[in-house]
Structure formats: structure tokens, C-alpha cells
Amino acid sequence: MIEDKRWEGVYSFEDSPYLMEILTELRSKETENVRFRKDLVKLGRYMGYEFTKTMDFKKVKIETPLESTEGIASGDRDHVYIITVLRVAIPLMEGLIKTLEHSRVGIVSASRGKAPDFDIEMSYIKVPHMREEDTVIVCDPMIATGSTLLKTVSEIKKCGNPKRVVIIGILAAPEGISALKEALPDVEIYVTKIDRELNDKGYILPGLGDAGDRAFGEPLNISMLPLMHNLE
Numbered sequence: 001m002i003e004d005k006r007w008e009g010v011y012s013f014e015d016s017p018y019l020m021e022i023l024t025e026l027r028s029k030e031t032e033n034v035r036f037r038k039d040l041v042k043l044g045r046y047m048g049y050e051f052t053k054t055m056d057f058k059k060v061k062i063e064t065p066l067e068s069t070e071g072i073a074s075g076d077r078d079h080v081y082i083i084t085v086l087r088v089a090i091p092l093m094e095g096l097i098k099t100l101e102h103s104r105v106g107i108v109s110a111s112r113g114k115a116p117d118f119d120i121e122m123s124y125i126k127v128p129h130m131r132e133e134d135t136v137i138v139c140d141p142m143i144a145t146g147s148t149l150l151k152t153v154s155e156i157k158k159c160g161n162p163k164r165v166v167i168i169g170i171l172a173a174p175e176g177i178s179a180l181k182e183a184l185p186d187v188e189i190y191v192t193k194i195d196r197e198l199n200d201k202g203y204i205l206p207g208l209g210d211a212g213d214r215a216f217g218e219p220l221n222i223s224m225l226p227l228m229h230n231l232e
């Protein structure tokens with residue numbers, strides 16, 4: 001894990017060849033949706049493991065069958081609360097809870113409108129009670145303009161004052177990170193890699209395309225669901 005010098009509290013995993021190998025498979029247009037979802041689960045598991053290195057643990061005394069010794073037990077790891085932003089954060093969250101297995105989970109639906117406004121429609125928020133000792137992890141694989149996470153994190157911050165608020169994602173554009181850090185300077189950001197730029201439709205370049213569609217397929221345009229306004 002390396003800190004990106006352009007911002008404070010922004011980390012990537014570009015120093016991990018194993019994670020870069022999984023990311024390469026995710027980016028490839030040859031990778032079909034079953035493999036794509038499995039790769040997101042894998043990245044979630046390993047990023048969750050790496051993230052535990054930033055958490056506080058407690059020293060404990062224990063008895064082995066032979067003698068007394070010291071070790072460590074969960075501290076912060078017992079107080080994790082993951083917010084999953086529909087749709088494509090579902091497999092990433094599945095990976096994260098393999099390492100952060102005591103996590104409580106909240107679900108938020110957010111749907112991004114079209115360029116140039118990229119307005120966010122948030123139609124569903126179901127989150128557990130937030131406590132002072134919590135590390136809140138908002139997970140969403142893609143940070144493009146940053147609008148989705150800006151809206152989500154701002155809403156979450158109204159619900160309490162947790163110990164840490166962290167974003168875990170896969171790919172970010174510098175534009176999205178700058179927008180988030182400007183509005184929410186205390187929020188820590190962990191992504192597998194920071195990409196070059198956004199295109200004029202708000203897609204990350206080189207990126208991996210539309211992550212939700214690649215994981216779950218292109219959605220139908222169902223007129224009975226007017227809130228899902230970004231369907232074509």
C-alpha cells in the first residue's frame with residue numbers, strides 16, 4: 001500500500017503485483033461477468049486484509065497448553081460498519097467481510113445521471129445504528145466524478161460521528177479524488193489503482209468500462225422505475 005503524494009490520506013495498492021494482476025483481468029474486455037464478480041470478491045478480501053494493518057488491536061495475555069504468553073485480539077476490527085453502494089459494490093463487500101467478518105452492513109442505492117450534471121438519485125438508504133468506536137467503510141468500486149460517494153458519505157456523516165470514515169474502491173480518477181478530498185478532507189481513500197483521467201461521459205480512462213453492467217449485465221429500461229434515470 002502506498003500513499004499518493006498528490007493528496008493526504010489517499011492510498012493505492014500499485015505496489016502489489018498480485019492485486020495488479022487481478023486488476024488487469026478486470027480491465028480486459030474479454031473478462032465475462034462471472035470472472036469479473038469473482039475478481040471483485042478477491043480484491044475485496046485482500047484490500048480488507050491490507051486495511052487491517054491501519055487498525056488498532058488490543059494486547060492480550062493468554063495461556064497456551066504449555067505456558068503464558070502475549071498476543072493481540074481484535075480492537076477496531078470488531079467495530080466495522082460497511083456501507084455498500086448498489087449495484088457493483090456487492091461483490092466487493094462480499095470480499096471485505098471475509099477479513100472484516102464482524103462488520104455490520106448498510107445498503108444505499110445511488111444512481112448517476114448523465115453528463116454534464118451527473119446528478120445522483122438516492123432512493124434507498126438502510127444503514128445500522130452508527131457508534132463512536134466504529135470504522136465506517138463506504139465501498140464502491142468506481143470513483144469517477146466522485147458525485148456518488150460525495151452524496152453517500154455526506155448523508156452517512158449526518159447519522160453520527162464515527163472514529164473513522166474510509167472509502168474502499170477499485171479504480172479512481174484524479175478528478176473524483178480531488179472533489180472528495182476538497183469536500184471531505186478527513187475521509188481516507190483506499191483504491192487498487194488511481195487511473196489517468198475521466199472522459200467527457202464521466203468514464204474512467206483507461207478504466208474498465210461500466211462496472212455495474214460488467215458485473216451484472218446491462219439493465220432493462222423499465223419505465224415503472226422512474227428513479228433509475230440513468231438507464232438507456
Ligand SMILES: O=P(O)(O)OC[C@H]1O[C@H](OP(=O)(O)OP(=O)(O)O)[C@H](O)[C@@H]1O
Nearest residue numbers: 087088112142143144145146147148212
Ligand atoms: O463517481 P461517480 O461519477 O459518481 O461514478 C461512480 C458511480 O458509477 C457507478 O455506479 P452506477 O451509477 O453506474 O450504478 P450501477 O452500479 O447500478 O451500474 C459506480 O459504481 C459508482 O457508484
Ligand SMILES: O=c1cc[nH]c(=O)[nH]1
Nearest residue numbers: 144203204209210211
Ligand atoms: O468508468 C466508470 C465511471 C463510472 N461508473 C463506472 O461503472 N465506470
Ligand SMILES: [Mg+2]
Nearest residue numbers: 210211212213
Ligand atoms: Mg453503472
